[in-house]
Amino acid sequence: MDKNVDISLTVNGQEVTRRVPARTNLVDFVRYELELTGSHVGCEHGVCGACTIRVDGAIVRGCLMLAAQADGATVETIEGVSESTEIADLQKAFHERNALQCGFCTPGFLLTAQELLSQNPSPSRDEIREFISGNYCRCTGYQAIVDAIERVAGERQAAG
Amino acid sequence: MKPAPFAYVRARSLDAVFDLLDEHGDDARILAGGQSLMATLNMRLSAPEVLIDINHIDGLSGIEVNNGKVRIGALTRHNAIAASPIIAEHAPLIAQAMPHIAHQAIRNRGTFGGSIAFADPAAELPAVSRAVGADFILQGRNGTRTVAANDFFLGLFETAREPEEVLVAAEIPVIPANEKTAFTELARRHGDYAIMGVAAQGSADGGNFSNIRLAFFGAGDRPILAQAANAALEGQPYSDATVAAAQEALGADLDPMDDLNGPPEMKMHLARVVTARVLAELAS
Ligand SMILES: Cc1cc2nc3c(=O)[nH]c(=O)nc-3n(C[C@H](O)[C@H](O)[C@H](O)COP(=O)(O)OP(=O)(O)OC[C@H]3O[C@@H](n4cnc5c(N)ncnc54)[C@H](O)[C@@H]3O)c2cc1C
């Protein structure tokens, strides 16, 4: 059987058509085929969250979904949500609160935080911790990340 | 690591799945949420020739309640179950378990059927299925058959599903008015597989336990219905002596494995701890 597949999808607003080996996962696809290297690859078995990508509006593990499965889907990476300024306030808060050091985990945290705030506009600190429990950060100790997300929740609430 | 090369087929019907399973046998693997399968492929723990993606088959997902039973389609995502008012009202033990299953991004993809078919002994839903008395509907080319959760889990990652069958749904009796539920698990980090956990359903009406089903996960090579402990509880009031008797009986029920989480003695201790917690909750 043919071990390649033809796929067409929308990535950050642009139509993309490619022929890829069926085993290519979504995060390798965006990194190597599309040169969108903001999504990172850590563990490759679903544990660390560095590969977080949004597919049809919901975050997924880019290492546990095949590019072939994204045929016909709408995919957004950290580059897309940065350019649209959708998460500009989160990025600013992460920066100002030192919620990143090496930055390897940061794209995953930002996309995860954005999904949290879209579902629960005023989460408690415990709810923030629970929601980001699937993302590893080896540098910050998480405290500053929780602070930054909490601050943006407050700002967005205040802005209505 | 990257998986070994394979072919990918997006199946549009169950018949297409049966054809591919016939043709490729052991070399084919069903792909549902992929949240367990992809990880094992990436680690090259298995190397199938063909993945059969069932995500685009109509009618495999959804939650409905009919004739006293809640039906959950195999392809229903964890997060859809977590958000379902039907589950919260009629199968509350499942609702209580959901937040403990992995993490948001994984729950957006992972499916009920995948979790049952995978049969990880430390997973929540297989044990919950035993406590609630679920039935699983398996479909093959020649029709469907029903297997009770209590007969489904045969060993470590081993189930009664035949290789040429697809798990299409689970049916769960609507919780009777006199029954309550309780759920506790101990894990290293929120969302990790449990080191030890228990799902419980039954009656504490009139002050005495009756028809209590304690089902453990992380306690052996499969989800375990604690028959000796459940028998020890029958007709007893909630008291220190009753809790102690149930804890004592667990020795006959559970057989925890020695693994990275710790030795069997530690896990038996944890099993007694979670048992005391759920019994207190059922009695409250
Ligand atoms: C980091 C991480 C943490 C996790 N933590 C937990 C946890 O705490 N608790 C927990 O329960 N799970 C956990 N999971 C697993 C998650 O719940 C999976 O989604 C689930 O176990 C498998 O479901 P799936 O739909 O992803 O199945 P897949 O990975 O697609 O399939 C799993 C297996 O089942 C077979 N299969 C799937 N669907 C069917 C079907 N309908 N009929 C027949 N065979 C089928 C497949 O062929 C495969 O062998 C975790 C996963 C990760 C990556």
Ligand code: FES
């Ligand atoms: S690389 Fe995907 S979760 Fe770690």
Ligand code: FES
């Ligand atoms: S900032 Fe380095 S891993 Fe999080």
